Amino acid sequence: MPPETGLLIDNDKCVGCQACVKACPFAALSMKDKKAVVAAAACNLCGACVPVCKFSAMRIVRPEAAAGAPSPVDLAAWKGVWVFGEQVDGVLQRVVYELIGKGRELADQLGEPLTVLVPGHGMDAACQALLEYPVDHVLQVDDPALEHYAAEPYAAVMSDLISARRPAVVLAGATSIGRAFLARVAVAVRTGLTADCTGLDITPERELLQTRPAFGGNIMASILCRRHRPQMATVRHKVLPEAAKAPRWALASIPKAPPETTAYPFSTIPAAQSSPTCSP
Numbered sequence: 001m002p003p004e005t006g007l008l009i010d011n012d013k014c015v016g017c018q019a020c021v022k023a024c025p026f027a028a029l030s031m032k033d034k035k036a037v038v039a040a041a042a043c044n045l046c047g048a049c050v051p052v053c054k055f056s057a058m059r060i061v062r063p064e065a066a067a068g069a070p071s072p073v074d075l076a077a078w079k080g081v082w083v084f085g086e087q088v089d090g091v092l093q094r095v096v097y098e099l100i101g102k103g104r105e106l107a108d109q110l111g112e113p114l115t116v117l118v119p120g121h122g123m124d125a126a127c128q129a130l131l132e133y134p135v136d137h138v139l140q141v142d143d144p145a146l147e148h149y150a151a152e153p154y155a156a157v158m159s160d161l162i163s164a165r166r167p168a169v170v171l172a173g174a175t176s177i178g179r180a181f182l183a184r185v186a187v188a189v190r191t192g193l194t195a196d197c198t199g200l201d202i203t204p205e206r207e208l209l210q211t212r213p214a215f216g217g218n219i220m221a222s223i224l225c226r227r228h229r230p231q232m233a234t235v236r237h238k239v240l241p242e243a244a245k246a247p248r249w250a251l252a253s254i255p256k257a258p259p260e261t262t263a264y265p266f267s268t269i270p271a272a273q274s275s276p277t278c279s280p
């Protein structure tokens, strides 16, 4: 017999308090014989009711989890941690340095490289300066069309590069820019996005553990992205300390490949020519 899926209510634990009924935004719960019952057709498995039940009478079993469905992607092929190098008027935002600090920790836990992706125009000096921080690569995407933020070209560039290079983790600041375009990227590359994280860690299974406040800040939710890649998160500004300067040039690889061009019409990645510092 296939395992039960959906919102499951344990009648032995349900005391009929009705708290879950009031918490459901979709009117999918009601009471029958002093027990909560769910209308499966109305329930979208949003999960809002589960933490409300103080008697642990509710749980959600999603169909794919119950079936033990394999991931649609080869998880092992996705490696490395990326940080979105958000810039405004050519100036990298402070949250980038905060993300470099956390990204370094995560990359070291995984034993994989940390890359900062900088879309923009005329950002050569800023990219060079980034290499004073503990990053392995700075991936500069230089084009006049990227000089100022615009959701569509930024999202297209990042989506192209993610699909081509397959990082395991992508982090961005939970700024107005990060929030606006990373959701587009997540949709384009068919993965999840955890917004406004306050904590990030790597589990023993090498997954990104994303922590964020939920339900008005009453609980801290721990979120995993188990079946899709990359694992994407935005992090609030000033939650994490900034990285200290600690260049890793000796560890940075020097690419010998010719310049690459993504499928995106105006995103080109200049290869390191005279310098190994800004490199794909």
Ligand code: SF4
Pocket: 009, 013, 014, 015, 016, 017, 018, 019, 020, 021, 035, 036, 052, 053, 054, 055, 056, 057, 058
């Ligand atoms: S909140 Fe829990 S105990 Fe209360 S009615 Fe709902 S399932 Fe039952």
Ligand code: SF4
Pocket: 007, 023, 024, 025, 026, 027, 028, 029, 038, 042, 043, 044, 045, 046, 047, 048, 049, 050
């Ligand atoms: S999971 Fe969401 S939609 Fe379903 S019953 Fe609970 S609160 Fe309502």
